[in-house]
Amino acid sequence: MVERQEQAAPDAVLTRIGQSVLLHHAGDREEARGRFLDLWGEIGEDGDPLHRCTLAHYLADTQDDPEDELAWDLRALSAAEELRDERLAGAEGAPAVRTLYPSLHLNLAADYVKLGRAEAARVHLHRARGAAGALGDDRYGDGVRAAIHRLALRLGEGGPTGGRRSPPRQRPE
Known part of the structure; x- marks a missing residue:
């Protein structure tokens, strides 16, 4: 109790x-x-x-x-x-650890872009994309996926071609 x-x-x-x-x-x-x-x-x-x-x-x-x-x-x-996922999964409504990684890697990719380290940025962008499947189909998840897409474009990695995810679809408000 x-x-x-x-x-x-x-x-x-x-x-x-x-x-x-x-x-x-x-x-x-x-x-x-x-x-x-x-x-x-x-x-x-x-x-x-x-x-x-x-x-x-x-x-x-x-x-x-x-x-x-x-x-x-x-x-x-x-x-x-x-x-560990168990640490967070015990609290009602708490995200699993894996939902943290897309944003963490996205931030690192953006940091490396600011520092002119494009290859390191691409590594973390790739990791952010790979982890994005853990995101929910909600405002937060859509925002992180959109930011990943924008950074990919900035790094010249294109959009929905080449197996990359397209930006989130627009929902009617």
Whole structure:
């Protein structure tokens, strides 16, 4: 019974990450970065892999230097690799670990593009495409697939030809 209550209780760290994400999306990048870094200091390099993955994933987006952004995205991927599907599947509505990979690899591909490392970008773009099958047929999944498609076009990898997935279909609103 206690275990079920703990699973149902909101995760305070993820709540704090979400609050900082809202700050960032509202345009307060510096404050968001500061809060993310404070939280990183609390959870540390050996903290819960889900917390580290989520925090590093969002912290990367607040970086000014592309090398720093890459370093945070690499931390996010490393933490995701420590997770197990069972850890996330236990919480109702929580995504399986495999649904994290398309976005993580997409971000790494974009980082490598910014750094002029096209081959490394293509490697992670390929991994993002390969993992995209785990995405749901929802707004989030459609958004990630569309971003993968846009980056593929930017890298000159074309659209729906050559076995590549086409962008998500438009749904009536």
